[in-house]
Amino acid sequence: MPQPVNDELLAGRYELADIIGIGGVATVHRAWDTRLHRPVAIKLFAAGDDLANTQRFDNEVRVLAGLHHPGLVTVHDTGTTTDGKPFVVLRLIDGPTLRHHMTDGPLPVDEIRSLGAAVADALSHVHDHGVVHRDVKPSNILLDHDGTPHLADFGLAHSVGSTRLTRTGLIVGTAAYLAPEQVRGADVDSPTDIYSLGLVLLECLTGHCEYTGTDIETIVSRLHRSPIIPDHLPTDLARLLTLMTAQSPRDRPTAHQCADALRTGQTTAVSAIPPAATRKRALIAAAGLFTAIGIAWAVAPGPTTPVSEPPDAAKPALVQASTPTTSTTQEAAAQLVAATSTSATTEQQPPNMAEPAPVPQQEPQQVQAEEPQPRPGVEPAPHGPGKDDKPVPPGQLKKGKP
Template sequence: MAFEIGQRVGDYEIVGILGKGGLGQVYEASHVISQRREALKALLTQERSGEEVGERFRREIQLLGALSHPNIASLHNAFYHDGQLVMVMELVKGKTLRDKSVRTRIPVPQVLQYTCQVLSALDYAHQRGVVHRDVKPTNIMITENDQAKLLDFGIAISERSAELTAPGFMVGSVSYMSPEQIAGDKATSKSDIYAVGVMLYEILTGRLPAKGESNFEIMRSHLSERPVPPQEVDPRLPQSLSVAILKALEKDPADRFATARDFLAALEAIPQTFIDELLSSPTRTMAVPSSGSFNLGISGSPSQPRSSQVAAFPLDDVTKKLAVFIGPIASVLVRKLAPKCANLDDLYKEAAMHIPAEVDRQRFLRSKGTSRP
């Protein structure tokens, strides 16, 4: 059943249509009492969806109900309305990683930041037995606060639950699908790791690792062709990053990273030398889909750096404290912000704006009291 704008659905009023998820229509809704805006997802009509899809929708609700992570869109409620199952979720405003990578030029350290956030979300889900099975740029939303949110657990499975899809059938998106999924085997956490490797390869090089003019050719490439090393596509990529991506893309799941946390750790170990290189090469660019190249965002501040003032800032100390909340990209961010700030208070305030969670922003701001002069 489709809902209309202005229609009352339980305690919610439909105020807009956001689009379609894997299993149903998604609306923007306002709670009639609190006036909080949320995302309301309703299963497609039974005639169009079928019994299995209805069971998938219930499973998505149950899986999300067990997850609470800052990089996963959270479930708020679920109920029946006139026999129609409805899910109420956190309203995530922003752009998908696909839209952002095509329409804008994402700084490479920022790409790594988003990827690390997605891997953190997956590590959390995997530890609770949940496999997403459809990780791709369109299922990752980048919020207005520059935080990555993993969306659409519509075909996710629990390792402790029975598989709905019969053996030999595939679910997911072919371009990001692991070899074992293509072969009809059950997806595991290693399948999600492979999908993240595909996504990172694509955004950094401007091409997919598995090539083909048809789904059949793409599937064959996933199964039997080794991808061109990312560093060969763009020699400016550091070898350690290229090696990490290729490890995630190994055909045999046993040869990939053991966990999403291990993949995340490998990425976090890369940027310091990479960032130092970027800082010394402000005009460096890299490929991006459909647009040739993009600037890494290290081209300097519009205002001239006040060298004596910046030298007085405890930049290493600020960077170390900021990195606790946003990872290695803190090094680039602090050095970009410092020339724009009149004093250390301003630097802390500007840096805090790049921390997604309010509670973490406050913790970071309080840490200024312990900075060395």
Template sequence: MTREDELIAGRYRLERQVGRGAMGVVWRARDERLNRTVALKQLLPDTSPDDAAQFRSIVRAMREARVAARLKHPHAVTVYDVAEQDGTPFLVMEFLPSRPLTQLLDDGPLPAGRVAELGAQIASALAAAHEDGILHRDVTPNNVLITEDGTAKIADFGLSHATGEGTMTGGGLVVGTPAFLSPEVADGEEPGYPSDVFSLGSTLYTALEGAPPFGSDGNQIALLKRVARGEITVPRNTGPLADVLSRLLRRDPRERPTMAEAERMLAAVADGRPAILSGTKRLPAPPRRSRLPFAIAGGLAVAGVVLAGILLFDGDPPAESVASPPVAEKTTAPVEKPVCEARYEVTNRWPGGSEIRVSVRNAQATRLTGWEVSWTLPPGTRIANLWNGSLVQDGDRVRVSELDWNAVLPAGGTTTFGFIATVEGEGGDTPVAACRSS
């Protein structure tokens, strides 16, 4: 049993225990070789009685810790060394007088500006990690440390995976803290960079709302199922962070921003600027054409039944059909197949606003060029943060056309665009969107 004043790896003298969590015990220690104070995390390996399994867990922990030690960033806890004694791995880190974000939240949720500031700091460290090929896998409020001067630092890169921590489901072991997992990881898929983005969104949601987006059900299996279905609790606190969180928490990982983009959006909110992702704009700024590095293919469906309206047509009728033939010779004109189809969906709703996704489909057998979707805004509705389209508005009539990268749709091909709709009052019925080829 590890105790105070014990010498670890012939170098690190344990002084006192300063923390304990699911992955291990944290000690304040003295590096006798360099004469400096360090934090020593005694990792708890797999509790399996199988010696081979325990050995694999130790090797995995050492490997993951060495990978984490590559990262040097002002908003990431620095890993100095990895040590081992009596079969137990120890992670040697910088010692930070700090407390986890979970303790900070004991006094209640944080203001949106402060959440954005902390989020931008953590996102900057995670973006650097992703650039270096390092996944965190367990971004939670407990792994965000707040120093005495109010700076945020992220700790424990990859260690939940390394030490075998996870939740057993019918499909096997799910690694990470269930309430902060992304839907795809909760569903049994391997974590990736978008999973870290979602977990950051969940952490910031918790800081803003005071509770995780999926709740904190003691039944971990039920909680995992809710996470896998993307059943997020509609946030009560609307404001400048609502747009950013709606993007970070999208169910489809392909629709989330990169961590570097998340950092830029959060920094903008912290500075009081619009959180505009590349290729988006806010009204009444004039429309401009731009590019995104990825296509948005869906939306975050979390609030009730999806409301949709579809109207199909293929442009103006041919000139010959304007004049009606004599009644005696009147015939029924054949119904032509529509050129394109549009579907307007409310994918997330909160007091005073909603997230909208509009799908565009090429309904013809040849490629479609120059599509345009139009609809009439309900009373009291305004559009903000359009993505994946170019917008023109004339009063309450809205027209959205393609960008360069999605201007041409193959036969049967689809694309989507979306925006945030803010509503005053009831907002009226869901609009009916019409698609045409220009």
């Protein structure tokens, strides 16, 4: 039983103990449930206009409460403190994060296969329920005393097609693990989590984060190059990571396919693009370049706007600066906007568009006049000179008929 920090019970039930985690919008406490006599973790959010909106907060929590999987940190309860701070009661995973586990260097390949398959299983369950995590990273993967991973921190998760629960002006996700579509400000779906998990597994294998630098530098770099997959990796693992971190979301496998490939070592069954999508590609290519230009214009970000715009707007995801803006930061931000504009046009252009085949020139056909057919009962005229066409003696001219 954790030692309480004060005698006051949260919601008349929970004894708050020491802080075990601090995030951008919440603090996680170790706590004790005095009613069910069990240790729990309580995520206490800061009071604010966005999170204080009870209806939106409750909708988000209900989505998370509907997820039940061994690889997830289960939601037990939710409520609001007397001073208006929302909180969520979670299952306590008393162990290190994957980030802390990687401090000693790269992990063994077999351990990464097992860990990755378990996280992919959890993501498959999440995606099957129409939820996208949007913030898969090492610090959000908790390891219990057996080393089993648990996916945590669904604070940025949302149901596909629903209103996003995100504080205005903050980036949706963590810069080092964002998918390209998140950077472009496009809608996200389950492939976004697959990309982030691919970067996490790659970091476990190499011992370093693939994209580094300032937040803006990190964001821009993924638009210019794909992750570097080491040559020494097993062939199946290298191919799987390449598919998981593909630039286009439609080229990435599902979470279920990733879990199977990590367990079996077989990637031949991983079909990045289903047949239906292939047929759709052919139709898009047949539509021509004008359709691609129209789509690119529709999704391309408009003029640069302040970071305080609502995150639902289709614009590049920028990080709220914690220090005064400098000229270098402004130049990097301008580079990000230019990169996303170019990337958006490239992304929407139909792949493998073939030039129209030249139409073969047809040679003019020679029309041969048909000989007149003789009428019945009429004897055909003899061939050669007629009866009036007698030979003209030399020196005489044939008189023409009037």
